[in-house]
Amino acid sequence: MTRANEAWESLMRAYAVLMKQFNAEDVWGDLTMREYDVLYTLSKCDSPLRMSELNRHVLLSQPALSRMVDRLVDRGLVERCQDPGDRRGVRLSLTPAGREIQREIGRPHARSVTRALSVLTPEELAQLAAITGKLAQNEEK
């Protein structure tokens, strides 16, 4: 077992433990964590996001994301509009209601995250962000 494999296993385990903890928190209203993740990702982008771009951020298959967006549009939280430059494409943005809900849930969730990571020193937080940032960048073409 290499160091790399040990590190990855440890990362997976931490992810599972924390996700379960967050999921158990009673802050999600009638959204799932996955739905919140979509709203959150959209909230960080000022310009409307392409489906394919969004799909890169979210751990969902393309069809599953397509349908989740359907539902979010039906619920009035997300807006689909045509991409001007590519008529196959779709651009997504939050509606005011969607932005509102994202913020409402984001606040207490952010507190949970802060609490869960409070076992780390500021230095460790910085290292963690740097290392995972490096990993995410790896997205082979």
Place this chain on the structure above:
Amino acid sequence: MTRANEAWESLMRAYAVLMKQFNAEDVWGDLTMREYDVLYTLSKCDSPLRMSELNRHVLLSQPALSRMVDRLVDRGLVERCQDPGDRRGVRLSLTPAGREIQREIGRPHARSVTRALSVLTPEELAQLAAITGKLAQNEEK
């Protein structure tokens, strides 16, 4: 946005990117990654594992895990047997076939993991393992 939140977001992103990469690798045979995860977790334990214990490691609801184990038992990869000390309980172990398949898939997957984490220095690998280990331990209460 606190440092903790940035670090968590970065971790989530790295996890999503790497999981997608691994999932795209053609090494899974007719198992899903989640099923492999169960086999892998069982392979690491010499003594049969309790359902609830297994559930702690895997990012699945209890009913979903219960049914996945059903399927793995049907396919002859996992063995269910009664816990001698607690007649509600179940103990799980790999069958020889299950162990064989886990190894067969584990080999190339481990190489993928090593390759994906090869962008990190040995020091970074050690830091990552230490930090995520600390986080996983957090399992409140």
Place this chain on the structure above:
DNA sequence: CTGAGATTCATGCGTTTGCATCTACCTTAA
């Protein structure tokens, strides 16, 4: 300009998931 191939997103369909709930068993206290 055109046709072959790639890309973007949607849809059909069988499988898997989560929530709520159930049964069976264990634990504790009176």
Place this chain on the structure above:
DNA sequence: TTAAGGTAGATGCAAACGCATGAATCTCAG
């Protein structure tokens, strides 16, 4: 001993998922 409450895992059911595929659009070599 027994009744109340807790815990382990299974099951019904609607919702969501992934795979394969489809339709529309873009790209580019010839």
